[in-house]
């Protein structure tokens with residue numbers, strides 16, 4: 001098989017790395033990829049949002065399956081375009097991808113299907129929204145309806161903060177059309193977990209859970225980022241919780257999308273708060289998480305290419321999806337200043353001294369001499385696997401300390417409390 005991976009982050013490097021281990025994969029392409037994917041795939045210089053360009057690459061190279069990493073091309077309808085041309089693709093069509101591209105759509109779908117989630121009300125008028133938050137208990141969550149690259153959510157501890165967030169979205173239009181509708185949500189309290197399942201339109205595979213660290217600084221301080229680290233499995237993830245997430249969340253969401261005539265095909269990602277009353281959804285995404293993918297894929301025992309092909313074609317009920325019992329911990333090494341402004345182009349030192357950890361590249365590029373340079377905010381994710389979270393944690397931090405570049409930083413408390 002020839003597989004094209006769309007995207008350029010650590011998630012896509014991890015997907016390509018897993019596919020590279022498959023006996024049925026002969027050739028990998030990445031568009032646009034990074035310095036890490038370049039070692040196992042041919043990078044093609046086509047942007048992840050250039051749907052025409054990607055379709056051309058798939059046809060010209062005789063690609064058997066295209067795997068989409070990020071949400072933006074899915075929300076733009078890449079899967080519908082490919083399927084209309086008879087090209088197999090891993091990822092949902094535009095309508096099903098609305099579970100991520102419109103938080104209002106997702107909320108209505110969940111409430112209509114009885115899926116446990118936070119209470120929410122939608123507004124397009126700043127005045128009405130501001131009046132509404134004055135009467136609410138704190139903290140309160142304000143969200144832009146559309147895609148905002150992970151920056152659309154504010155958990156406001158004060159009413160002034162909530163009103164300011166409403167103003168940014170509805171009046172100042174800081175998020176453009178994505179912020180023309182906002183959701184004002186109840187703030188859920190509990191432990192956060194990201195849960196993933198493959199869905200082929202009808203069937204939901206065995207799930208896997210990971211925790212993500214969204215704030216830039218140790219102790220969950222500082223601004224929100226794309227994710228600074230992850231580990232799997234969480235200690236609180238047990239058989240009962242798994243059963244409830246499957247029957248109360250994953251299966252009803254997949255069934256609701258199928259009932260609407262827009263079946264979901266791809267990987268379904270539920271952001272769940274484990275509250276006193278049980279699991280409740282705070283967000284749903286239409287793709288793998290980053291950096292969760294870097295820690296969960298090392299635990300997948302089954303051939304990823306075969307699973308993805310089954311999802312793309314249907315027939316997941318006959319495929320095995322086995323997740324191993326081991327633990328994995330991932331630490332993101334980022335550029336000083338991220339998630340604000342930062343400089344790039346610095347050489348990365350110490351990569352050859354890493355032993356016992358995989359290095360997944362995010363923002364990297366190679367110069368003419370083949371040296372790896374920083375090229376983004378999140379630069380690398382180091383991942384170690386071990387018999388326990390503690391053991392994997394020890395190994396990954398031993399290795400993270402060996403890597404560095406000008407102004408690099410990482411969190412030191414990933415998986416400190418599992």
Ligand code: AMP
Pocket residue numbers: 118141150151152153155185186187188189192214271282283
């Ligand atoms: P998102 O950008 O949707 O991933 O949300 C960013 C973060 O906001 C999540 O990781 C949660 O920590 C938090 N969050 C979002 N919605 C809620 C909610 N309803 N209650 C509590 N926390 C939330």
Ligand code: GLY
Pocket residue numbers: 150212226227285288289290291292
């Ligand atoms: N790790 C968070 C995300 O991928 O959205």
